[in-house]
Amino acid sequence: MSGRSQFRLFTERRFGPFFVTQALGALNDNIFKNALAALLVFEASQMGGLNTDQLVNLSALLFILPFFLFSALFGQFADKFEKSAQIRRIKLFEVGLMGLAALGLWLGNLPLLLLVLFGLGFQSTIFGPIKYGILPQVLAPRELVGGNALVEMGTFVAILGGTIAGPLLAGVDTAWPMWVAVAALAVAVCGWLASLYVPRAAAVDPGLKINWNIFSESIRNLKFIGADRTVLHGVLGISWFWFFGATILVQVPSYTINVLGGDERLMSMLLGVFIVGISVGSLACEKLSNHRVEIGLVPLGTIGLTLFGIDLYFASPLSPAVGLEPATFFAQAGSWRIVFDLLMIGGFGGFYIVPLYALVQARSAASHRSRVIAGNNILNALFMVVAAVFAIIMLGAAGFTIPQLFLATAILNAVVALYIFTIVPEFLLRFVAWLLIHTIYRVKVTGLENIPEKGAVILACNHVSYVDPVIIMGMSPRPTRFVMWYKLYDIPVMRWLFRAGKAIPIASASEDADILAAAYEKIDAELAAGAPVGIFPEGGITRDGEIQPFKGGVAKIVEQNPVPVVPMALCHLWGSLFSRRDSFWKRRPYKLFGRIELRVGEPIPAAELTTERLEAAIRALRGDDR
Structure with a gap:
């Protein structure tokens, strides 16, 4: 088995339908989120006439809010009940949400569209503990890294596809945003059809009594994480990745336009480079780790994130050009260095994140693994919110430029890594061995x-x-x-x-x-x-x-x-x-x-x-x- 490629998992029922289901879910989230963001920015006067900055930030908050509120509750569901049936119900719920989205888009009803966005966040909250909890049940230990690598690759490719497709569909000149509705509904239906083929994954704790108090259960989930020191710092490492990744990824559009002087096509290309890097880095983990959970790759990923994050600052131009498209951008001095830095940040991010997810899955007790994942999702959401606040402060009151923000984040990454590797030297030991x-x-x-x-x-x-x-x-x-x-x-x-x-x-x-x-x-x-x-x-x-x-x-x-x-x-x-x-x-x-x-x-x-x-x-x- 050790010599077989991770890609063979696509052909096996225990993984293939699940992969398609989760990837289409991520694609749909990002088609709708980015289409709605484009509509809010360019057609706000027809959709409520509110301040566009307020609407964009409100929409981001509505999507992430369910992770704080409901992760702990549905982590229990993931452990108590059989998982494939839950997946099918979640995907059917998504189809219903996209029907509401179509109605909201046709009516131009902003509150209804924001409700749908909250619903997508709610759906992702339910699905998250199942998504990472099911992998150790259907994969052998030597397949866990490869399976996680494929899931991460699929997720980020879906994010890229939705980020590009959403605004393009919203920009089609029709009486109402019909093509956004058609695409979102079609993707949701395809995801539901794929979910019908996901095989059974037995309940790991069928006798669990559901605690409906979301606050006390959230604290309980965090205690599950803290019970194992390696799991705790693995989760903190994952959450830090989402802080780092969110800081970089969210700034790419503004970096393209305000620092490089590029257009929308260049922005899409740079986002694509970043996500291709994460996908390739994630897929390379199985080969580099010899088909096992190899946390020695985490320090390697940290080193790369820091070095190429710092170099991105030095590679950035002091003054932007005007209206650069991809062809003219590559004719500029230093352009390939910027592209290479983004590619490497993505690649080393893959080295960093895949072993950590596999580590948390492997070291968590099966009886409450999904609740550990739910606690991880709570912390991930918190770190992403902190990343947004950090960027706002640095780019506002502190007067930083975007390249300076990249530099500060890269240096902070080194400090955080040094702290984690000092208190959990197992990462460093495995790195030396690797x-x-x-x-x-x-x-x-x-x-x-x-x-x-x-x-x-x-x-x-x-x-x-x-x-x-x-x-x-x-x-x-x-x-x-x-x-x-x-x-x-x-x-x-x-x-x-x-x-x-x-x-x-x-x-x-x-x-x-x-x-x-x-x-x-x-x-x-x-x-x-x-x-x-x-x-x-x-x-x-x-x-x-x-x-x-x-x-x-x-x-x-x-x-x-x-x-x-x-x-x-x-x-x-x-x-x-x-x-x-x-x-x-x-x-x-x-x-x-x-x-x-x-x-x-x-x-x-x-x-x-x-x-x-x-x-x-x-x-x-x-x-x-x-």
């Missing part, structure tokens, strides 16, 4: 499916180099607690990183009996919590490339904790820069970018484990490949 196995080495893995997806397990491997734990950490589908020599653990600069990775320092009985006893206690605690523990049974790094006689520590641990032991072998790593073939002063960067292997054998049941059998299994896996 860099190692994608730059210095090329790692081939066989037998990875032998590592159990859940439950306590010991990963036992031969010890060839100082980076063995990092390589195994980078390739294992589960976070692993490694046992390591206490003197390495106590290196001043690295101690905080080892502690953050929950490494377990150990010493021999002759070195420090207290440290040894504490190590066994910590190993027992980790295994009791169902975590994988990584151990090198040789008790040290090989000095001659050969596997050294095994110590009896693993057998002793298994006597107290009857868990399976997975034998592993690192191959072709001997003689590399990080091995001990040469003395420190004679080491050279040998085998950089070389191909190494991690071979994973079948688990040995606790009842059958002996030190001799474990050593024989690892020797057989490695063979003669030092």
Whole structure:
């Protein structure tokens, strides 16, 4: 399965109809929102005669308000009831809304159109917890990143399509905005038809008692998020992305017209570049993460967002041209740099957001996963509102230009990321591991499916180099607690990183009996919590490339904790820069970018484990490949 493309999911009923349904929903939201915005700006006198700025901001508030009010309530529905039936009812509700929209457009009735907009926000609020809650139910763990990548790609392409199509349809010269009504109703009907083919997804908590108090339930949802520190900061990371993305995306039209001096076609092109970047970045995540939830991509995404956000400031012209269309824009000096910056901001945004959504889905308890997503939606909406207020203040009272706003947002992104990675160093640890196995080495893995997806397990491997734990950490589908020599653990600069990775320092009985006893206690605690523990049974790094006689520590641990032991072998790593073939002063960067292997054998049941059998299994896996 690991070698199959994520795009095959389009052909499978468990994913294809759901993808079409959610993408058409996002398309319809944006067709109607942007068509209504165009009508409010250009035909306000015929639709109420109110201040256009007030109307545009009121419409944005009406769409996002339901996320604050109803996310917690309908997160419960997503957990309590079967999901495919809920999806069909939501899409039928959308068809009814678009019928009301057609009536409002024909009558030119502004209050009715604003009610429809509120209804679309309400519908999106109901659908959101189902949208991200259903994926872990219908996809295997190794498909979760690819599935999320396709959903994010589809969502942003739909946003782009609706952003372009809405104003174009509203601008067609007819007696009333007939083509907006026709398009919105047609898309809604197609979405409902697609929803008929979404397969059943069982209720995860059918006994849940609905709490109708939206305020206390909102607080409860946020407590679900806070119960797991990694989930909490994953959700905060997602919400921050929507702050960053909303700040950039909302300013692109004004940036095009007021900074670049472009026209509507150039605006559409730049929006397209940004969304193509997000789509490509999202789709690349599955390949870069080797079909697993790889949060090491999040720091990479953060670095890209910051660097290219800063460069967009320096690439922006000091004074705008006049009436630039795409062809004349590309003839201007520095135009390709601006396009490249927007493309890269989108691409690195994909690297950032897809692993975070997959992380929250994977780490949340199935019984209340949708309510975690609902809490995430509340925070996302809050951060988007804060982003709007931030932009208003910076561009108004603070006197910033739009490029200066981009610069401030990029720098703020670096500060926020540094804070998150400091308090949850697992992101940084995985990033270091990801860099190692994608730059210095090329790692081939066989037998990875032998590592159990859940439950306590010991990963036992031969010890060839100082980076063995990092390589195994980078390739294992589960976070692993490694046992390591206490003197390495106590290196001043690295101690905080080892502690953050929950490494377990150990010493021999002759070195420090207290440290040894504490190590066994910590190993027992980790295994009791169902975590994988990584151990090198040789008790040290090989000095001659050969596997050294095994110590009896693993057998002793298994006597107290009857868990399976997975034998592993690192191959072709001997003689590399990080091995001990040469003395420190004679080491050279040998085998950089070389191909190494991690071979994973079948688990040995606790009842059958002996030190001799474990050593024989690892020797057989490695063979003669030092």
